Amino acid sequence: MPENLQTILRSATRQVIIAHDRPVVIIGERINPTGKPRLAAALARGDMEPVVKLALKQVAEGADVLDINVGAAGVDEVTALPRAVAAVAAATDVPLCLDSANPTALEAALTVCLGSTLPQRPLINSVNGEERSLSRILPLAAQAGAAVIALCMDDAGLPQGAEGRLAIARKLVERAVAAGLEPQDLLVDCLALTASAPDYVALHTLEAIRRIREELGVNLTLGASNISFGLPDRGAVNAAFLAMAMQAGVNAPIADPAHAAALAKIADLLLGRDEMGIAYVRFMRKRARQAAV
Amino acid sequence: MPENLQTILRSATRQVIIAHDRPVVIIGERINPTGKPRLAAALARGDMEPVVKLALKQVAEGADVLDINVGAAGVDEVTALPRAVAAVAAATDVPLCLDSANPTALEAALTVCLGSTLPQRPLINSVNGEERSLSRILPLAAQAGAAVIALCMDDAGLPQGAEGRLAIARKLVERAVAAGLEPQDLLVDCLALTASAPDYVALHTLEAIRRIREELGVNLTLGASNISFGLPDRGAVNAAFLAMAMQAGVNAPIADPAHAAALAKIADLLLGRDEMGIAYVRFMRKRARQAAV
Numbered sequence: 336m337p338e339n340l341q342t343i344l345r346s347a348t349r350q351v352i353i354a355h356d357r358p359v360v361i362i363g364e365r366i367n368p369t370g371k372p373r374l375a376a377a378l379a380r381g382d383m384e385p386v387v388k389l390a391l392k393q394v395a396e397g398a399d400v401l402d403i404n405v406g407a408a409g410v411d412e413v414t415a416l417p418r419a420v421a422a423v424a425a426a427t428d429v430p431l432c433l434d435s436a437n438p439t440a441l442e443a444a445l446t447v448c449l450g451s452t453l454p455q456r457p458l459i460n461s462v463n464g465e466e467r468s469l470s471r472i473l474p475l476a477a478q479a480g481a482a483v484i485a486l487c488m489d490d491a492g493l494p495q496g497a498e499g500r501l502a503i504a505r506k507l508v509e510r511a512v513a514a515g516l517e518p519q520d521l522l523v524d525c526l527a528l529t530a531s532a533p534d535y536v537a538l539h540t541l542e543a544i545r546r547i548r549e550e551l552g553v554n555l556t557l558g559a560s561n562i563s564f565g566l567p568d569r570g571a572v573n574a575a576f577l578a579m580a581m582q583a584g585v586n587a588p589i590a591d592p593a594h595a596a597a598l599a600k601i602a603d604l605l606l607g608r609d610e611m612g613i614a615y616v617r618f619m620r621k622r623a624r625q626a627a628v
Numbered sequence: 629m630p631e632n633l634q635t636i637l638r639s640a641t642r643q644v645i646i647a648h649d650r651p652v653v654i655i656g657e658r659i660n661p662t663g664k665p666r667l668a669a670a671l672a673r674g675d676m677e678p679v680v681k682l683a684l685k686q687v688a689e690g691a692d693v694l695d696i697n698v699g700a701a702g703v704d705e706v707t708a709l710p711r712a713v714a715a716v717a718a719a720t721d722v723p724l725c726l727d728s729a730n731p732t733a734l735e736a737a738l739t740v741c742l743g744s745t746l747p748q749r750p751l752i753n754s755v756n757g758e759e760r761s762l763s764r765i766l767p768l769a770a771q772a773g774a775a776v777i778a779l780c781m782d783d784a785g786l787p788q789g790a791e792g793r794l795a796i797a798r799k800l801v802e803r804a805v806a807a808g809l810e811p812q813d814l815l816v817d818c819l820a821l822t823a824s825a826p827d828y829v830a831l832h833t834l835e836a837i838r839r840i841r842e843e844l845g846v847n848l849t850l851g852a853s854n855i856s857f858g859l860p861d862r863g864a865v866n867a868a869f870l871a872m873a874m875q876a877g878v879n880a881p882i883a884d885p886a887h888a889a890a891l892a893k894i895a896d897l898l899l900g901r902d903e904m905g906i907a908y909v910r911f912m913r914k915r916a917r918q919a920a921v
Contacts, residue, residue: 530905531897531909533903533904534903535903537897538900562898568890568912571894572894575867575868575871578872579875579895579898583875597861598864602868602872604824604865605831605855605872606872607830610826610827610828611824619861
């Protein structure tokens, strides 16, 4: 297994390094109009103020990277994604994660990231094992010098077991390297579905994370909030799952920093990346000061 | 590694099985006068009513087994422990965990457990790797047919690393077998100290749990609440650590059921012991009904 591959992301002025021997990095998930009609309406009329507010709030809460998704009915992503990216890049200093199923929108947003006098190194969300995705997204990432989230699913869908997801992750790394990227340019996402579905889906995801971490050594992201869909006390289920996922190897979850940022600091403390809890205590003091303002 | 050893505990009327392919068992920790001066005073004057109340409350909250500790200044454990055990056994139907550093008190309490018309099979808390403890407690457990919590420390103290604790656990199993017990009669406790101490103590404990689970196959308990001593938001630290500890192999934690019982159900769901979360949802519905009364 390669030792502590470094996935490097950059804003114009700041660098974030994702590696298994470093603190967990939180990719803030809240700039996403799904289920937020007012945000969708603002995006549709080209109003980026709510996006900027969500960006500032998440950074204050502890997001290290911001995911930007503008996909909603009535929104032209090819126009809106680059505008949102430019607005957030102007308002914050964290690296960005360009989140779209539309390759043309990703291309337009990448142009913004690369076009400034201080070029950014964003994350692309996402490529998967489908041929159509591999052949379109990997060259895009390679050409832009961007990192990319790689989802463990392919033309046959999402394999249930850990073995199948490991096989797809292996293929994703191979194809990325063939396209001119390096293994550290990928953040692999094992995909967490609803835990209340049949066949122990959460356990399979945790095993896939552990296997991929052990055998490929890559860095791992995870959108973990779906796990609790339909269950009581979703916050407690999400927190327990995220703690287990970080123990298994996830080191850059896509999550709500309001809940996940403190948990990531706790995981760093418990997993040997924050001796004596210095960073955790500092984080909690800063949060208490913010709450007192 | 042996497959799913079964540690069996019994009250007069009920059996609890601890095994790695079964749901997590919660050993309720709250019958303990440490830091509870009113409970200590009641015990000193022989008043068992507060003990019984704590027992009933913890069972309602989801405790599967109750730890009974009466150690405090002014309390004669040799008298008080058997009285408390008798009172709790009369009021509840869960198996008991006899918790004392005084072997004579343990003996007296075991006499109560074995003396009824329906003999119980309690858990003894605890033996450790010190010669004095091994030679005194293991024969006691073997003679009473009781299970016993085995702490990974010995005459040289608590080893910092996982390797040292594994070595003590191995010795504890060997000595238990030599004394007439079986490996499934032990619940090994890797010991969780304060995470904010130097040298990554939490990580060493998690690694010890994983190693002992993998190499010895025994069932594992853990008193997990010390981990957060001196840290902000102790509840969040405890919950994250307990989730990680259960993922690593702890399947019978000693904990406060008010917090840990729901978390144990969540762990069962996420770790493949509660398909579709049926038991978790049932537990949460029952809790909501209780809260509504």
